[in-house]
Amino acid sequence: MFKVEVPGGYTALVRGPAHVQCEDLCEVFGGAFQSFAVPPHKQYPVEGPAKMRIESGELVLVRGAAVPPDWRMELEGTAALLGPTDSGKSSLSTYLLNIHVRRGRRVCVVDADVGQADIGPPGFVAYSCTSAPVPHVSELEPHDAYYIGATNIQGMEDLFVAGVVRLLRKAAAQYPHLIIVNTPGWATGRGLQMLKALADAVEPTVVNIGEQILPGRVVTKPRHLLPRGPQERRELRNLAYRRHIKLAAKLQIEPQKITNCRVGNAVECPWGRYTPGDVPEPQKKGREYTVPPHYLRNLLVALYRGGRLAGYGVVERLDPRPVLYATTTEFDEVHMGKIRIDPQTLQELEPLP
Numbered sequence: 001m002f003k004v005e006v007p008g009g010y011t012a013l014v015r016g017p018a019h020v021q022c023e024d025l026c027e028v029f030g031g032a033f034q035s036f037a038v039p040p041h042k043q044y045p046v047e048g049p050a051k052m053r054i055e056s057g058e059l060v061l062v063r064g065a066a067v068p069p070d071w072r073m074e075l076e077g078t079a080a081l082l083g084p085t086d087s088g089k090s091s092l093s094t095y096l097l098n099i100h101v102r103r104g105r106r107v108c109v110v111d112a113d114v115g116q117a118d119i120g121p122p123g124f125v126a127y128s129c130t131s132a133p134v135p136h137v138s139e140l141e142p143h144d145a146y147y148i149g150a151t152n153i154q155g156m157e158d159l160f161v162a163g164v165v166r167l168l169r170k171a172a173a174q175y176p177h178l179i180i181v182n183t184p185g186w187a188t189g190r191g192l193q194m195l196k197a198l199a200d201a202v203e204p205t206v207v208n209i210g211e212q213i214l215p216g217r218v219v220t221k222p223r224h225l226l227p228r229g230p231q232e233r234r235e236l237r238n239l240a241y242r243r244h245i246k247l248a249a250k251l252q253i254e255p256q257k258i259t260n261c262r263v264g265n266a267v268e269c270p271w272g273r274y275t276p277g278d279v280p281e282p283q284k285k286g287r288e289y290t291v292p293p294h295y296l297r298n299l300l301v302a303l304y305r306g307g308r309l310a311g312y313g314v315v316e317r318l319d320p321r322p323v324l325y326a327t328t329t330e331f332d333e334v335h336m337g338k339i340r341i342d343p344q345t346l347q348e349l350e351p352l353p
Contacts, residue, residue: 001055006048011066013224015043018057026050029067029091030098031133041236043226044135060224068220071095078168078179078202082195083209085185088222090118090137092209093182098133105177106131109140112164113184115151115233121244121312122151122237122348123300123339125163129174137182142244144170145309147302149271149337150351151237153184156271157194160184165201187213234348241300241346245312247325255322258301258334263318267296269336274352282353289353298349300339303331314343 006012014020016038025032027047038044038057045066046052071092079096081089090113097107108129111119118138120126124147128140146163153160164181171179181204183195192213199206199214206216228236261269266276277283277290299315303326311327313334324334325343338352 001053004052004054004059006046006050006052006061008049009063010048011062011064011224012046012048012050012052013043013060013062013066013226014038014046014054015058015060015226016040019055020044020046021053021055023051023053026052028135029094030096031094031102031135033133033135036135038135039138039236040239041226041228041232042136042138043224045224062224066222066224067091067095068222070219072099073207073217073219075100075178075205078181078204079207080181080183080199080202080204081207081209082183082187082213082216083185083211083221084187085116086225086227087185087209088225089113089182089185089209090116091222092207092219093118093180094134094137096178096180097130097137100178101131101133104131106174108171108174108176108179109137110164110167110171110179110181111137112160113182114148114153114160115184116236117240118182120145121240121300123148123337124302125160125167127167127171129171129176142309143174145302147309147335147337149269149335150339152351153186153194154190157190157197159270160194161198161201164198168202238347241341241348245314245341245346246327247312247314247343249326249329250316251324251326251329253322253324253334257332258322258336261336263322267318267336271338272352284353291352295340295350295352298340298342299336299352300341301337302335303328304333304335305331307333314341316343 018038110127120142124145126142126145210221267274276293283290301313303311313324313326316323340349
């Protein structure tokens with residue numbers, strides 16, 4: 001543990017994994033905290049003046065504020081944050097949440113960046129509501145979630161829009177002052193079409209970071225962002241799986257409980273049909289795939305009860321009757337996706353194509 005004093009006019013960028021204890025209060029993303037933890041591969045700014053003790057982690061001292069001044073916006077209703085990957089959408093989500101709850105308002109966040117999810121596991125659109133500040137939106141617990149079934153949503157755009165609209169409706173029922181929608185970084189080609197369809201369906205206030213993707217406000221991209229490569233992103237996804245998924249039971253279920261796919265000699269889902277076969281790697285013909293038999297094991301599933309997310313599961317096998325490792329036995333529906341994870345280590349495996 002080491003002591004740090006951040007003078008006024010400077011910002012300490014604390015890179016995790018780290019734990020910070022403040023002498024008084026530290027300002028982080030517009031919120032004030034006595035202590036906080038920074039997860040691996042993330043970076044939190046502490047605005048000076050501040051005195052703190054830091055256990056592990058790294059620190060970079062920079063002149064000026066890390067949060068751009070044009071991020072201080074008075075918003076209400078629904079706001080959609082748009083920007084490329086690593087443009088600061090999660091940071092802006094956190095900052096907007098904190099400055100509004102400090103004014104006594106209730107804020108909901110719909111986390112729709114399914115590839116690098118903060119509120120729920122990867123592959124889910126999740127939402128949470130709060131009236132309290134947080135060092136980062138990744139500390140929020142999901143109130144409900146919609147399983148898209150993949151971290152790469154290409155070809156699943158309709159499910160994505162349906163999931164966001166569904167959770168926006170649920171968040172609005174909490175009567176918040178503001179709903180923040182954090183969108184994926186896929187903002188070109190079909191991804192841009194998807195974002196336009198979402199904006200047409202939701203009619204939010206659009207806030208673009210760094211560049212205009214859709215008509216709306218454009219705010220500054222932060223100068224000090226922590227770049228992450230494919231390996232760091234994979235590690236963050238695995239950390240999220242381990243945070244949310246605590247497998248406690250092994251059980252056999254009726255195939256009819258799997259409501260979004262049909263299970264038999266093949267697995268038929270809205271995005272493709274998968275037949276096990278004697279092939280070394282997946283073979284594709286249109287929307288039909290022949291896959292090695294082990295590809296139809298270790299599938300991550302969402303467990304629902306009464307239309308609400310109740311827990312998570314991992315498929316041990318589908319034939320002759322589905323067997324799951326599950327976080328709960330209280331569910332009436334199972335939704336499958338393309339994500340595969342190891343039930344022992346909760347690390348991601350090669351997904352279904």
